[in-house]
Amino acid sequence: MHKPLLVTDFLDRARRHYGDQEAVVAATGERYTYDEFGDRVDRLAAALADRGIEKGDRVAVLDPNTHYQLEAAYAAFQLGAVHTPLNYRLTPDDYEYILNDAGVDAVVADYEYAEKIEAVRDEVPTETFVSNDADATEGDWEDFDAVVDDADPDGFARPEMAEDEVVTINYTSGTTGDPKGVMRTHRTETLHAYVLSVHQEIYDDDVYLWTLPMFHVNGWGHIYAVTGMGATHVCTRGIDAAEVVETIRAEDVSFLCGAPTVLNMLIDYYEENGEPAMTGDSDVRVTTAGSAPPEATIRAVEDEFGWYLKHLYGLTETGPLITMSDARRLLDADDDGRFALKKRQGMGVLGTEVAVVDDDGEDVPRDDSTIGEIVVRGNQVMEGYWEKPEATEEAFNEKREGWFHTGDLASVDEHGMVSIKDRKKDIIVSGGENISSIEIEDTLFDHDEVNDVAVIPAPSERWGEEPKAFVVPTSGDPDAPGVTEQEIREFTKEHMASYKAVKRVEFVAELPATATGKIQKYELREREWGDEDRMVGEG
Structure with missing residues (x-):
């Protein structure tokens, strides 16, 4: 039988089976069960519907890793609207570009960053503005909690949705040129979350610490996977090494993600503060991505912290997850050579084809020395770039037709594990x-x-x-x-x-x-x- 893959299924499942279990630990200290979290989502969805938001409209969210970000995302999903998370480190000009490019209809913004939207308010098509602290936000903003409290949780109707409809637009980080809106559908997000759950080993008793920005590829898909498994989200407002370590111990955190820069920050804290305990009662695993971490970083995280490190590779356009270096049958836990293997970007994950190709689109030899470009195809790869058909066509067909071209140069070894050598332009x-x-x-x-x-x-x-x-x-x-x-x-x-x-x-x-x-x-x-x-x- 065929059942449509919809991102609304993740919260639906958590409410159905884990309604009285803790869902979210807010950065401000409040704690919500899945029933309470779901009620707030329903109320916000009703409030947005009352303000004219409907299926297909874009709802932007500018927020650090708080419960408001999670609630706004799932409220948009309930309406069939398009969740558009924003990088909170951009400039007002950047927001003006993105809000116009996506045609954003509503913005939910954290009080600390709302002024950047306020500065370009007259230059964008947005009509609904909601802040999580209206009193601390300059301009005419509605208060998130007041909007939720005043709304009827039954005051909206979930529309019919199809799995091939766009449900989120993630803007690229802009390391080259203007940001491009990466379109992702219910299907791509759902299948990515399934794959992520397997390779990240996410279970219902996990406690996930949000050190990874939620805006970045929907928190690498953890807004779906952690929710769908009925695990616990622990929210933050930023990265402070002392607070991260304290929270890991106090909340018994079992899982977190972060770039190598975050890991290095934690290593510095560890060394400067007498090598404190870096876990609570649970074992901790950490996934890093972005640039490959130095072997010294992996060694410190595993041998000093006692954590288990996984290395993920991908791009905004690919979900991001397309490879992982967590190939345990190839790793010897007693051999320092494992650090060099973990530093590699790894092999393709379930349901994903990854190839390294030459200029003619042919596979390079598996000799771990010949360099080619990484190309990929899989169910988690984007639908395309928002209103940029030419860029989409080029990205999928430059060397090998129908495969997404990453622009990353790599070699591949006998096991099919890729190792990035450089960006094509670098x-x-x-x-x-x-x-x-x-x-x-x-x-x-x-x-x-x-x-x-x-x-x-x-x-x-x-x-x-x-x-x-x-x-x-x-x-x-x-x-x-x-x-x-x-x-x-x-x-x-x-x-x-x-x-x-x-x-x-x-x-x-x-x-x-x-x-x-x-x-x-x-x-x-x-x-x-x-x-x-x-x-x-x-x-």
Whole structure:
């Protein structure tokens, strides 16, 4: 038989089986069962319907990881509206672009960020504005809790919905050019959540700590998976290492996600505070994504914290989950070689085909050295870019027809495990030799005086381009880094082939990054290539 796959099923199941169990621990301390959470969702859906929101309308949510974000998402789903989560670190101009591009009808915004929407309010098509603290929000905003309290939970009718209808639009992080709206359907979101639940081993007794932004690919799908399994959401308003560790112990957290930058923040806290206990009564597992974590980070998380680390790879366009390095039959728990394996992006997850192809769209050899582009097809891959048919056509057909092209360059080993070597645009070609910036970065992460680093191609009259490292020193002071540029250069020469060694070094206080911890190398590239006709060398 065929049953439509709808994202409303996740909360429906939790209410049906876990109604009296704890669903959400709010950042402000309130606790809601699934019955209480569901009632608030129903009331908000009724209130939005009363304000004219109907099937197909876009409802944007600008919020840190609070219960308001979860409630607004599921209220939109109840109406068949299109949930449009917003990155809370953008500028008013960014919001003006996105709200107009998506044609957003209603905005639910946190009081701390609503002023950025208020600044462009007259320039966008939005008519309904709701804040979680209207008294603290400048302008004419309705109060979320008052709206919920005043609404009748039976005051809306759930429309007929089809699994191929768009249910969410996620905007890309904008590491290159204007953000694009990634359209995802009931079907893609549901199947992604199913796959996620298996590979992340999510169960009803999990306590999930929201350190991963909910706006980022719908919290990587955990707004669905954690809910559908009847597990507990523990909300936060941001990442503070001391609060994260305290919450893990106090709430008996069993699962969290975070970029390598978050893990490094926790490692620093651990080392600076006498190596405190990093778990409650439950074992803790953590999933990281974005850039590959250095082996030193994985070692600290597993051997010092006692956590189990999984490494996920994907993009906004792919759900994101398409590969994981958690291949336990290939891992030896007693062998330090497992850290190198876990750092790889891994193998395709259930129901997903991942290939590494050459310029003709043919598979590269499984020799772990030949580099090609990662392409993917699976049920979790996006429907396309919102109102951008040409960009959609290119993304799915550039080299291999019908496969999404990631733009990531990688090799693949005998087991089909991929290892990203660089972004297509970031590969360094120096004197005719291809150099992986990621390999240089991973080497520099092993230097005691390097806290963070990004390597890009810089112009070179002799070689066309050469590796340059932007280093955030452990001291935190670029004027007193505790190491010289020459020592950094010599360190890379000692640990890799000499032609790969970094040639130039600049110490900086911080690296430009998106809200999800992805380094925005294009900003660094623009600084280096600003006077050139193009940001690529000839050599």
